[in-house]
Amino acid sequence: MEEYKRRLKRQNVLLWIGIVLLVVLDVLVGIFWDSLGFLDTRLMTERARHMQSMLLFGFLVYFAVKLVGNKRRLKNLWQYEEEARWQKDERRILIGEKAAKLAVDLALAGLVVAAFVVSLYNMDAFNALYYTLVGFVLLRFGCWLYVRRKY
Numbered sequence: 001m002e003e004y005k006r007r008l009k010r011q012n013v014l015l016w017i018g019i020v021l022l023v024v025l026d027v028l029v030g031i032f033w034d035s036l037g038f039l040d041t042r043l044m045t046e047r048a049r050h051m052q053s054m055l056l057f058g059f060l061v062y063f064a065v066k067l068v069g070n071k072r073r074l075k076n077l078w079q080y081e082e083e084a085r086w087q088k089d090e091r092r093i094l095i096g097e098k099a100a101k102l103a104v105d106l107a108l109a110g111l112v113v114a115a116f117v118v119s120l121y122n123m124d125a126f127n128a129l130y131y132t133l134v135g136f137v138l139l140r141f142g143c144w145l146y147v148r149r150k151y
Contacts, residue, residue: 004084008070015067019060026056104140111136 073080086092115129 004087005074005080008074012067012070015063015070019063019067022056022060022063026060108133108136108140 073083111129111133115126115133118129119126
């Protein structure tokens with residue numbers, strides 16, 4: 001129980017840090033958008049600009065909702081104990097691990113197919129997908145090494 005309480009408090013600190021960093025990023029990009037040399041507004045479409053705004057706002061909302069939920073859990077003793085028990089449920093943990101592995105394998109296969117198809121039409125998109133695929137494979141291998149050594 002105490003471990004869960006420490007984890008929630010640590011998560012709250014990280015959420016506050018994330019909120020502050022996102023607000024600072026949003027303000028800096030909003031103020032200095034035209035003077036940032038590496039962001040060429042002629043190349044960025046309006047859809048990409050809206051997507052960036054939605055992502056920043058979406059993460060801010062997610063962090064705020066998660067922070068409020070954590071604070072409520074810490075105040076309500078019954079909900080806190082129930083959540084602590086649920087977090088240690090071995091069946092739920094095993095199902096989550098299996099689902100995550102399947103999702104990663106499917107995403108990897110999808111990236112391979114997408115890189116192949118895009119290579120027939122657009123080399124810029126292919127290069128982006130190729131390096132994403134390489135990074136994904138390296139990340140998967142690194143996670144495999146970490147889990148193998150830890151368990």
